[in-house]
Amino acid sequence: MYPLLLFFFISGIKGLSVVSTGNVLFDKVVVPAGCVIPRDVDNIARAALLQQCISPSKGKKLDEERCFGELGCFPMKSPWTSNLRPFPQPMTPDEIQPQLIFYSRDNPEVGQVVQVWPNISTNGLKFDPKRPYTTFMTHGFASNCNTTWIQHLKDNYLKQRDANVFLVDWNKGANLLNYLQVASNTRVVGAAVSRFVKYLREEKGVKPGQIHLIGHSLGSHISSYVAKSNPKISVLTALDPAQPGFEGSPAAVRLDKSDAEFVEVVHTSGRPFIPLLGFGFITTVGHVDFYFNGGALQPKCKIPPFDSVNITSISDLVLVPVEVLSEWVGCSHNLAHEYYSEAILTGNNNCSFVARKTGAVEHLSNTFSAGYANKLTNPILSRIGDCDAEKCSIFGLDIYRYPTIGKFTINTNSDPPFCLLEVDRQKSLAKAVSEREQNKASQTDSKSVNLTETSTGAPNATTTVKSILSPVKNVFSKVKSFI
Ligand SMILES: *[C@@H]1O[C@H](CO)[C@@H](O)[C@H](O)[C@H]1NC(C)=O
Ligand SMILES: *[C@@H]1O[C@H](CO)[C@@H](O)[C@H](O)[C@H]1NC(C)=O
Ligand SMILES: *[C@@H]1O[C@H](CO)[C@@H](O)[C@H](O)[C@H]1NC(C)=O
Ligand SMILES: *[C@@H]1O[C@H](CO)[C@@H](O)[C@H](O)[C@H]1NC(C)=O
Ligand SMILES: *[C@@H]1O[C@H](CO)[C@@H](O)[C@H](O)[C@H]1NC(C)=O
Numbered sequence: 001m002y003p004l005l006l007f008f009f010i011s012g013i014k015g016l017s018v019v020s021t022g023n024v025l026f027d028k029v030v031v032p033a034g035c036v037i038p039r040d041v042d043n044i045a046r047a048a049l050l051q052q053c054i055s056p057s058k059g060k061k062l063d064e065e066r067c068f069g070e071l072g073c074f075p076m077k078s079p080w081t082s083n084l085r086p087f088p089q090p091m092t093p094d095e096i097q098p099q100l101i102f103y104s105r106d107n108p109e110v111g112q113v114v115q116v117w118p119n120i121s122t123n124g125l126k127f128d129p130k131r132p133y134t135t136f137m138t139h140g141f142a143s144n145c146n147t148t149w150i151q152h153l154k155d156n157y158l159k160q161r162d163a164n165v166f167l168v169d170w171n172k173g174a175n176l177l178n179y180l181q182v183a184s185n186t187r188v189v190g191a192a193v194s195r196f197v198k199y200l201r202e203e204k205g206v207k208p209g210q211i212h213l214i215g216h217s218l219g220s221h222i223s224s225y226v227a228k229s230n231p232k233i234s235v236l237t238a239l240d241p242a243q244p245g246f247e248g249s250p251a252a253v254r255l256d257k258s259d260a261e262f263v264e265v266v267h268t269s270g271r272p273f274i275p276l277l278g279f280g281f282i283t284t285v286g287h288v289d290f291y292f293n294g295g296a297l298q299p300k301c302k303i304p305p306f307d308s309v310n311i312t313s314i315s316d317l318v319l320v321p322v323e324v325l326s327e328w329v330g331c332s333h334n335l336a337h338e339y340y341s342e343a344i345l346t347g348n349n350n351c352s353f354v355a356r357k358t359g360a361v362e363h364l365s366n367t368f369s370a371g372y373a374n375k376l377t378n379p380i381l382s383r384i385g386d387c388d389a390e391k392c393s394i395f396g397l398d399i400y401r402y403p404t405i406g407k408f409t410i411n412t413n414s415d416p417p418f419c420l421l422e423v424d425r426q427k428s429l430a431k432a433v434s435e436r437e438q439n440k441a442s443q444t445d446s447k448s449v450n451l452t453e454t455s456t457g458a459p460n461a462t463t464t465v466k467s468i469l470s471p472v473k474n475v476f477s478k479v480k481s482f483i
């Protein structure tokens with residue numbers, strides 16, 4: 001359905017250069033074509049094409065594999081590179097200087113730096129393997145561990161859980177203009193963190209069932225590499241996993257639901273609206289996939305002024321100021337961690353993120369309208385409609401406890417607090433799930449996910465009556481005129 005949809009969007013853009021070629025060969029067609037997009041490639045290939053156009057590497061790659069001591073070797077052959085992954089070699093660990101910043105309830109504000117390369121040292125660390133959780137939070141492209149969002153996420157997490165929290169800092173490998181180089185570097189960062197997790201298991205007795213990995217953007221794939229080399233990690237939370245170079249590639253090189261016992265994925269910037277210019281995965285890739293406001297465009301984010309520019313080929317996107325484009329793409333992409341950070345406190349707050357299983361048609365209309373279709377057509381149903389523990393889930397730390405898996409839709413307010421006020425529903429769902437777990441526990445002892453401490457108490461505030469149609473920008477009409 002998506003390629004078709006994409007084609008519709010692309011054909012609809014006035015005058016976008018589209019050439020028809022027979023059998024598209026990436027190097028033969030794309031590079032010489034100077035960034036003209038062939039008609040017969042799908043949406044995923046289109047994303048790779050754009051990366052070719054904007055990246056200095058232009059798909060040049062060296063075939064030799066490099067080895068970095070205990071981190072192992074990094075081959076450049078398929079599936080690590082391909083037409084969809086025209087990646088250069090990763091930088092060396094000496095260049096990237098991956099490190100961890102450790103926090104716990106004993107040091108919630110002042111982090112302790114943990115070196116993981118070349119040698120691991122945990123002397124003087126306030127780490128305690130008896131804490132029920134050991135959690136890794138990994139940033140993505142062009143970010144670092146001092147950013148407000150990851151600090152905020154860590155603070156909220158420690159409020160809810162007695163955890164060893166490691167922030168994975170790889171800023172020297174992430175703050176480069178060349179996305180392809182940064183994406184390639186994720187392998188080395190993944191290997192460094194994997195080695196550290198093995199160390200915690202072997203030397204400190206940490207169980208994979210205690211480990212929770214959280215990653216944003218490219219950090220989702222780093223988390224994936226860590227999980228792939230440390231089997232049976234309990235939960236992997238992927239916040240808008242980066243798409244270019246990963247979606248459409250074999251599971252060995254990207255996030256996949258086989259990585260951990262439970263993989264939960266947030267989608268906020270898939271790209272149906274502006275072809276090629278979204279950062280996030282479009283397709284489902286976890287046990288549960290949450291599409292926020294349709295998963296493509298978030299209501300808080302402004303649409304660039306395309307009316308004022310005549311886009312006749314993809315290269316005309318340079319006419320749109322780069323701040324506007326990156327603000328637009330980055331805005332939806334970054335809301336993934338804002339939503340999660342807020343949802344972690346669900347249970348302390350008065351409202352919550354109710355996720356409901358979604359069908360294809362509903363999902364499409366929601367995507368087209370950035371979430372407004374649901375709010376407009378379904379305000380009553382979405383409040384009192386059938387929403388039991390088999391059909392709904394509460395987005396937050398306890399997602400893995402809900403029995404239902406699959407594709408979910410969540411609508412939000414356009415500004416914080418993003419959660420819609422559905423306290424009563426959350427209360428009854430949480431109760432249903434607890435009862436279910438008790439029944440289950442009496443029947444059988446085996447449960448694949450072994451995080452025992454629950455993080456949410458049922459909230460006890462009264463529901464505030466509030467129009468589900470909060471004041472919003474008229475995104476729908478703008479999207480329509482763009483199409
Ligand atoms: C790392 O450990 C090895 C072996 O224990 C040691 O020889 C080397 O000097 C250490 N390197 C650093 C930078 O501390
Ligand atoms: C983060 O902040 C610490 C303490 O101020 C500083 O030492 C470190 O260099 C900063 N890291 C980055 C990537 O800016
Ligand atoms: C876009 O193209 C139309 C028709 O060719 C022209 O009238 C208009 O001025 C152009 N707009 C801009 C912003 O260049
Ligand atoms: C919950 O709602 C009550 C009443 O509207 C308000 O006083 C309180 O500050 C709210 N609590 C939070 C955490 O938002
Ligand atoms: C789950 O956790 C409980 C309590 O910590 C422990 O006794 C049990 O062995 C764990 N089960 C698995 C499969 O790890």
Ligand SMILES: *[C@@H]1O[C@H](CO)[C@@H](O)[C@H](O)[C@H]1NC(C)=O
Pocket residue numbers: 457460
């Ligand atoms: C909410 O519940 C908690 C524990 O169940 C209790 O300590 C607290 O006083 C309650 N708050 C209100 C406003 O009822």
